[in-house]
Amino acid sequence: MMAIRKSIGLIGLFMFCLTGRTLGQGNPPADQAIADAISRGVDFLKGEQANRGEWNDPAQNQHPLGMTALAGLALLENGVARDAREISKAREIVTTLARESDQTYDLALAILFLARCQQTRTGDADALIQTLGRRLGQGDHDGIWDYSVPRSVDEPTPS
Numbered sequence: 001m002m003a004i005r006k007s008i009g010l011i012g013l014f015m016f017c018l019t020g021r022t023l024g025q026g027n028p029p030a031d032q033a034i035a036d037a038i039s040r041g042v043d044f045l046k047g048e049q050a051n052r053g054e055w056n057d058p059a060q061n062q063h064p065l066g067m068t069a070l071a072g073l074a075l076l077e078n079g080v081a082r083d084a085r086e087i088s089k090a091r092e093i094v095t096t097l098a099r100e101s102d103q104t105y106d107l108a109l110a111i112l113f114l115a116r117c118q119q120t121r122t123g124d125a126d127a128l129i130q131t132l133g134r135r136l137g138q139g140d141h142d143g144i145w146d147y148s149v150p151r152s153v154d155e156p157t158p159s
Contacts, residue, residue, distance in 0.1 A: 038078050045071050046086055053089025054097075065097040066106035069113035076116050091117050095125070098132055102148040104139060107132050 029037075048071075049055055054064045055071040072090035080087060091114070098110040111132050114125040131153060139149030 042075060042078050042080060045075055046080075049086055049089070053086075053091075053093040055090075063103065063106055065094060065101050066103065066109045068097070069094050069106070069109035073109070073113045073116055076113075082117055082119065087117065095128060098128065100151065102151050104136065104145055104147055104149050107136055107149065111136075 045055070054068040056064060057067055060067050068090050072087055072094065075084075075086060075090075076082065094110050094113055098107060098114075101107055101110070111129050114129050117123075118125060134153040135149050135151070136145075138153055139145050
């Protein structure tokens with residue numbers, strides 16, 4: 001029960017951090033209240049990161065890649081610097097896990113995180129991002145994707 005409650009809390013926190021918005025009726029919270037909530041969320045995520053750099057959740061133990069990419073993306077979107085220790089460690093884990101993962105959603109999150117880690121539109125993760133994109137593309141079955149994609153891809157031939 002505790003694991004489920006923690007999972008729901010983590011997912012809710014991720015969604016709040018990613019959007020940076022609050023939903024509801026009535027008077028919206030003051031800017032300082034929003035900033036304080038984001039700061040608490042960032043501190044929470046930093047505190048939950050494992051020593052190796054990943055985020056783990058007992059209810060999502062088959063998806064450390066997706067959990068780590070999503071938490072790293074939430075940190076980046078809320079002001080944590082690309083060169084911060086938490087982001088660097090997460091990037092190492094995401095890069096390693098993405099090469100072997102066959103999980104559609106985990107790979108999609110890895111692409112988003114790795115692209116956001118780059119200073120410009122292009123960077124040192126481009127080759128991996130392109131490979132992951134091709135793997136996702138090869139998971140297409142007449143317009144339908146399932147939860148897994150090929151672990152290897154047919155590399156394009158140079159023209």
